[in-house]
Amino acid sequence: MTFRLTLVAAGRSSSRLGERFGDDRPLDPEGRLAAERAAPALLPLAAAELRYCSPSTRSRETGDVLGFTPLVQLALRDCDMGRWAGRSLADVMAREPAEVDAWLGDPRSAPHGGESLHAFIMRIGGWLDTRPAEDHAKMVAVADPGVVRAALMYAIKAPPHCYWNVDVRPLSTVTLTGRAGEWRLRVDGT
Numbered sequence: 001m002t003f004r005l006t007l008v009a010a011g012r013s014s015s016r017l018g019e020r021f022g023d024d025r026p027l028d029p030e031g032r033l034a035a036e037r038a039a040p041a042l043l044p045l046a047a048a049e050l051r052y053c054s055p056s057t058r059s060r061e062t063g064d065v066l067g068f069t070p071l072v073q074l075a076l077r078d079c080d081m082g083r084w085a086g087r088s089l090a091d092v093m094a095r096e097p098a099e100v101d102a103w104l105g106d107p108r109s110a111p112h113g114g115e116s117l118h119a120f121i122m123r124i125g126g127w128l129d130t131r132p133a134e135d136h137a138k139m140v141a142v143a144d145p146g147v148v149r150a151a152l153m154y155a156i157k158a159p160p161h162c163y164w165n166v167d168v169r170p171l172s173t174v175t176l177t178g179r180a181g182e183w184r185l186r187v188d189g190t
Contacts, residue, residue, distance in 0.1 A: 003137040004177045005128070006045055007148045008066070011035040012170045013058040021092070021112075022078065022085030026057045027065070031170060035065040038171045042066050045140040045173075050132065052076065052141040062171070063142040070142055075127040078144045082114030107160035118160045120146075125154030129180035148174065155183035 012031030013023060027035065046067045053063040053070035055077050063070035084092050092112075093100050099111035110116040115123070124147055131139060143151070145168035153163050155176050175186040 002177060002179050003131060003139060004175055005131065005139045005141060006048070006173055006175045007151055008042065008045065008062070008140060008142045009145045009148050009168045009170055009172045010054065010056065010059040010142055011062040011065070020086055020088050021081035024057050027061045031058065032061070032065065034171055035062050039066050042171075042173070048138040048140040050137065050139040052139065054078065054141075054143040054147055056144050059142045059144055066142070068140060068142065070140075073127065073141070075123060076141065076143050076147050078146045079117070079120040079150075080114035082110065082112035084112040084114070104164070107163070117163055121150045121153050121160055121163065124150040128154060128176070128183070131180075145170070148172075151176065152185065156185055 011027045011034055013025040013028055014020075043066070046069075048068075051063070051068045051070040052073045053059045053068070053076070055072050055074055059076075060070070060072065089100070096111070102109045102111050103117075107117040107121075108119075110119070128151060131137075148168045149163055149166045152158070152166060152174065153160060155178075177184045177186060
């Protein structure tokens with residue numbers, strides 16, 4: 001049994017410089033406008049048999065703006081950043097530089113007391129591998145960019161440290177086809 005899952009990165013909730021770990025802010029005005037503009041091109045994805053989203057506010061709002069009416073999946077939540085949640089990378093670097101270095105250098109490290117990068121990728125992979133096995137089913141999931149990156153790392157069996165080398169832009173899409181443990185990556189474009 002094979003299926004197709006298109007991942008849509010959630011719209012923007014803050015400027016890149018304003019991002020914080022575990023940020024759960026709604027779409028900002030530019031993010032909402034971008035989602036509204038992207039909706040006509042992405043609307044065909046709403047015909048998917050199964051439509052999911054991360055539990056974050058921006059993922060739910062993006063799914064709604066795109067007309068998907070997605071089902072929230074708790075397993076698609078972003079990485080648990082423990083005590084760093086709500087703080088910016090610059091703030092954490094200023095206070096805990098050795099811990100940030102450990103976190104960036106070792107995918108199994110979780111100096112923040114939350115989830116390691118490796119555990120995060122495996123959690124997202126577990127969700128992928130347990131999707132309903134209806135032959136040729138089509139699914140769509142709106143997720144935070146970090147979740148999309150984790151899914152890609154899992155699907156192509158890339159080492160976890162490669163996570164940092166993938167940039168996922170808001171409202172970008174990528175499609176995974178296959179079944180549990182046997183994924184193929186299709187980069188979508190216009």
